[in-house]
Amino acid sequence: MSFAADCALQDFIWIPRLVQAVLSALADIKLYSLVRHLENAETAKWVYLCQLCSWFTWYCCTRTLTNTMETVLTIFALFYYPMEGSKTRSSCKYLTFVALAFIIRPTAVIPWIPLVLRHFWQEQKKVDLVLYSCIPVGLVTLGISLIIDRVFFGEWILVQLKFLKFNVLQNLGTFYGSxxxxxxxxxxxxxxxxxxxxxxxxxxxxxxxxxxxxxxxxxxxxxxxx
Structure with missing residues (x-):
């Protein structure tokens, strides 16, 4: 019993880290692919080398932090973002990753505000973008978030609103340092x-x-x- 309990405890500790490490590795590959599509293979190799040599990436990539997952999802979103010269653009895909990042960590929306506004400004079919991409993606991801939180908290709760109230309106986050x-x-x-x-x-x-x-x-x- 003790051995089985120890194994279960180790699995509980290490499996999330391994999953996070795999996701971070996939994000690194996506970053390489993004630069290769935007520039060329030579530039992509240098970007990939810089990513692998970053001490901060090494330090955070296997840690199960919301910041780490936010970074992973942001890289995936950038891969599909309709930047000039991109061959992998997809409004629904990049907005889905942005929405997931926001659900996990609401502050993820901050760097995406200028990017989404730029996309909206340059998009010729603005109504289609809102009706067929933004609204469906937003409703589905928010609905999934509400259901998950309902299961774990036992009541309907909008965690993102709680986050806004705690960190912005009440500014209680400064209790942990500023x-x-x-x-x-x-x-x-x-x-x-x-x-x-x-x-x-x-x-x-x-x-x-x-x-x-x-x-x-x-x-x-x-x-x-x-």
Missing amino acids: HPWHWYLTQGLPVILGTHLPFFIHGCIQAPKRYRILLMVVVWTVLVYR
């Missing part, structure tokens, strides 16, 4: 990027016009979290 306004610029990004920081700065300066939206997303996200 940073000065400049933290993301002076400590957050430099530490996470590590030795990639010079290449990141160079890329920001030399980035083609069609990728400026991604730089805007980074700046927007940092300003919001500030």
Whole structure:
């Protein structure tokens, strides 16, 4: 009995980590494929190498954190996002991954606000985008979230609304710690990027016009979290 209990405990600890590691690996492959479609195989190899050499990726990719899953889903969404030059664009697919990321961690919507607005602005069939992509995807994912939370909490509850109330309206998240306004610029990004920081700065300066939206997303996200 004791041996079986120990095995069950180890499975409970390690299986979620293994699943998360596999999902993170798939996200790395998607990132490589995305850059290969947007640029070429040579550029994709360098991006893939940078991803594999990132200490922060190594540190987080196997940890069962909502941040990690948010990152995985964001990469999958970017793969299908209708960026100029993309050969894998799909409104329903990328919006599905964005919606799933939002359900898991509502703050995932922050970096996607400028991207979705850009898509809406450039989309010629705006009504079709809203009626046949945004609304169906939103209703299905929100419905699934409500059902899952109903099963586990025993009552109908909108967790995302609770999240908004706790972290934004009541600002109770500061109980667990807060940073000065400049933290993301002076400590957050430099530490996470590590030795990639010079290449990141160079890329920001030399980035083609069609990728400026991604730089805007980074700046927007940092300003919001500030």
